[in-house]
Amino acid sequence: MSPPTPAPSATPRARPTIADVAAEAGVSKATVSRYFNHRERLLSPDIAARVEAAIAKLAYVPSPMAQALSHGRSRLIGLVVADVTNPYSVAVLRGAEKACQDAGYLVMLFNLGNDRERERAAIDALASYQVDGFILNTLGQGEGQADVNTLHGKPAVLVDRRHAGLAADFVSLDNQGAMREACAHLQQQGWQRLLYITQPLLGVSSRIERTEAFRALVSSKRSAVRGTVLELAAEQGDEVLDQALTDLLRQARPGERCAVVAGNSVVTLRVAAAVSRMGWTFGQQLGFVGFDDPEWASLIRPGLSAVAQPTDAIGQRAAQCLLERINGLEGPARESLLPGLLVVRGSSLWPAGAPDPG
Amino acid sequence: MSPPTPAPSATPRARPTIADVAAEAGVSKATVSRYFNHRERLLSPDIAARVEAAIAKLAYVPSPMAQALSHGRSRLIGLVVADVTNPYSVAVLRGAEKACQDAGYLVMLFNLGNDRERERAAIDALASYQVDGFILNTLGQGEGQADVNTLHGKPAVLVDRRHAGLAADFVSLDNQGAMREACAHLQQQGWQRLLYITQPLLGVSSRIERTEAFRALVSSKRSAVRGTVLELAAEQGDEVLDQALTDLLRQARPGERCAVVAGNSVVTLRVAAAVSRMGWTFGQQLGFVGFDDPEWASLIRPGLSAVAQPTDAIGQRAAQCLLERINGLEGPARESLLPGLLVVRGSSLWPAGAPDPG
DNA sequence: TTGTAAGCGTTATCAT
């Protein structure tokens, strides 16, 4: 309907600015800005309509960077991950990213590559982009440890790992409940001698909590099972693990059956390799339940039982918490402990033909 | 040494700006800016020293957003991933992210969640943040397909998947070479009847290239092996796969041994599950080589042979290409095809005790 | 209700 309006500038390719829209609509820049920010409160319908038409015609989109510079909000969320290679982190990331996108935020990712010294640098870099908040799944240890000051006054939510000096919202698997479920299931199936294998604690809260929960369970008066803990470092050779498993069986009392609880899928992988090396079969010589439920858990005969983490929900909850804080919610740090799901497969079942556990 | 200098402003917590540094050093803002941008060319040593001291004292860090607004560069790289859940994508992401960080760039991540319609929205969102370039690992299909216009004049590099309408640098596994190596190995080990299983092609270039390479190999005059292709969709039930495998063996000529080549680790997972269902053993009833080398490949007895992708190198090369373009490199689109690494495990070895393949 | 003008923190073009 309207005649084509050749842009006055020589380069019509550049993104239109708020000034272009203002000119097109015959109003001031402020009015266009108000169209986006305070439309209902203070803008007459006819002017609003003209602005809207101009915006549509020029396909104008506000520049978040300019908005950030002026207004101080960037619609950006900084996500710091200890290790993108870790499937758990990625799964959480996915949930968080989705929730953020739905709320109109973009996620800036920073991967620590497991280098704890880079944590502070990561946060500073993100902060320099005026991110509105942080989602942190990091070590929380070492030189560059994050503290309240580092966050430049922006809210943060911690995922999976608490930080000593940081009173922020915290979202994680209910480690204690998950451990209780795993051990109760093993015990009920007749596995009485348990070995919990974890990566080195190194101050990582989730590892510590799982280990403590395990210790509490096996040392409780009412508990019928015995238990030991093994910290297994990546640098340690397979002999260490093989030896530990051999010892486990050797030290069992007559008739006492042994099972391993793995602290996460990294450990699960090593245990599965070890069992393969020994020529054992899960559910026979050795029972097994692992934290995390990797896609290949059902491929290891006769299927690895696992406590699946609600990773997507954790990510979404983290994003939700953060967005609430960004929107001004005050109050003390909150804690969301989400329940795990015990997936029972062959590795933890009492073998058919064996004497009944009851 | 120097006496404490109480900040004149009431809020000493705010990040220092270039103006603060200028005041502290007793110079103009322009001089401070020059200290960062054209230090060597035009700045006297003594002034430079004063500026440097002020910067150190105030712990000043330039604001990338303001720089982006003014100068047009954001030191940001937009990374669009079809699916963060895909370990391949993540591995590449990791390599790219590392290279970008080393070059002083930050990575903004956008996950499509395999929704091809969101590709355009992702690029627009990233572009609105003035990203200096794009790394794209996407579908390149559907409504929101990226084209040159979408990129807002910013350079892009394509990873793993070509786009029809996009003449950008391209980095990927050498699919043809990898397929040749996989098939040659199988043939040499005596597997003569091959079934290539791929996810539905759907216009994805890597899938198409692998499939075409396979077809060319098995139909070549000099080839001693026969071959078939199966497109297996996620929606299709396991019966389809089980039937295909059963047919494969049934249709083999007497003495002809059958093997599967899997197009990626998703397919590998399904094939491994199927073989487990049938009670077969890899390397016996069925030979196997898969594209991608997931961490659990060695756990499936007797070990799954695989063509490992140089994911880290692919990511780094992608970042390198992009940074070169950002720094002004002109010229036609380049192609980097990186070689895969054949990892031989039991699944593709001629079983001991079987008649010699030679 | 709408317009004017002063920032936000940089960089770049002028002068000097």
Next chain:
DNA sequence: ATGATAACGCTTACAA
């Protein structure tokens, strides 16, 4: 070699 000053695209007092 250094200092004003005008952008960059937007928001928001303050005026009208």
